[in-house]
Amino acid sequence: MIFIGLVAIAFVARMMWKRYFVDPLEKKSDEGDPDAQYCLALEWFEGKGRTKSRLKAGSLFEKAATQGHRDAQAMLGMLYEKGAGGLPKDRAKSVHWYKKAAEQGHGPSQCMLGRAHYHGKGIPQDFVQAYCWLNVARARNAAAPEDIEILTVIESKLEQSHLLKVQRMSVELYEKIHG
DSSP: OHHHHHHHHHHHHHHHHHHHSOOHHHHHHHTTOHHHHHHHHHHHHHTSSSOOOHHHHHHHHHHHHHTTOHHHHHHHHHHHHHTOTTOOOOHHHHHHHHHHHHHTTOHHHHHHHHHHHHHTSSSOOOHHHHHHHHHHHHHTTOOOHHHHHHHHHHHHHSOHHHHHHHHHHHHHHHHHHHO
16 A cells, blocks of 8 residues: 555656656757757767667657758768668668758768768769769868778769869859858
């Protein structure tokens, strides 16, 4: 009997806690704030201040990403690439989200998109698009050594006149994204 009474008290205390002491981040997230959704998703994903739940994190990253949050879009790209966060492994969706983030100036996503074009993973192989995205990332100091190597390989495969045209395209892409 005492045990049931203690359980009832604990239940009432928890309900009162939730009613009167709502986590402000969760409140903002529930109201649809993409920054709050992204921050809360990171906490769930990493288990910082909350019990780790990749499933909850994936759902919140998706909510923030669909509202245009570029870091959430990049994270969603990675989750689809790895098949994590309760999401299936899906290279096409991964590329879709990397592109959304890359178009908003997210350097690592520009690299991931360039590599996807180069290797033909999730999209058809396209050396011109690979070069453009990786060159934009290089201009922002976001390119890794493997990206520089890919640029060098592409440069060696293109004729000089075609390479100049592709370089101009990458400058136009850079200006479109970064102004």
